[in-house]
Amino acid sequence: MIREIESYLKLPLSELTPDVIKKVSDSLTQSRKQNFNHVGDDLDPELVKQIKDLSEGRQIESLSSWEEAQLRELGFWRWVAFSGYNNLDPRCFPLHQRRHMLGAYSRTKWSVDRFANGNIVEIGCGPLGMISHLSTRFAIGFDPLNKYYDILFRKARGDTIEYVSDLAPVLEHKKEFFDFAICYNVLDHTENPREIFDQYFSLIKPGGEFLLQVNIMDQTKPRSELHTRMHPSPMTVDQISNWLNEYSEHYTTHLSDKLSPDNEYYFMAWGSKSES
């Protein structure tokens, strides 16, 4: 674990303010080593070279569009591990992520202990997904990049979550097993969002709950080339709503009214899977 931030990770969301995180970051910066990963280790040099090639505009012809998006995604998270996020010391990334994830979760008005005796799964959990900030009896975080996140964020990931890079065994043994399933900022990053969406819902018990978040592109605004390359499957609100209606009769949605700098609207839906 990252010793320097351990006590701050126990703060309730109301006390984990941007000012508090900034102060922790400022105090850590003095002991920060350049080109050093304070939150884990580095990736294999060959993989680092491929990430660098892409970021410097050298295409790798053998990659499919999804593989390229994933390599760019990994490059982004490696940058977070080495350089920090939001100009914060990289060791503060877990605090930033906790604030962001619990802030989003709090929109549901559900308590953080709601699933304390239940089973939770997160699809596309990233290095420190929402799952790592909720109390639970049993938790699985799936992400195709988990084997790399395990290296880059070794000291930031606890041992209470089972992180897997392959969903097939979970789909085989744990269908309709989970009380709560999270999928946060993932579907537009996948090559086949409908398939992932169906797999996600297949893991939830009838009557179990879900939280789904997707960034929606404003179709009338331009997309940067990098955004296009990192998001192979842009989604619309109608598309997601139609899919959700197949699985749920009771859910609530939130759609931001402001565009992000990437011309995206923030969409989140939460509710329960139908009983039948």
Ligand SMILES: C[S@@+](CC[C@H](N)C(=O)[O-])C[C@H]1O[C@@H](n2cnc3c(N)ncnc32)[C@H](O)[C@@H]1O
């Ligand atoms: C923008 S990141 C979000 C990570 C995390 N949910 C968060 O918000 O911090 C998108 C994630 O989707 C994952 N992803 C891409 N394709 C996927 C797929 N087919 N199934 C599940 N996850 C996928 C990526 O590996 C990446 O970790």
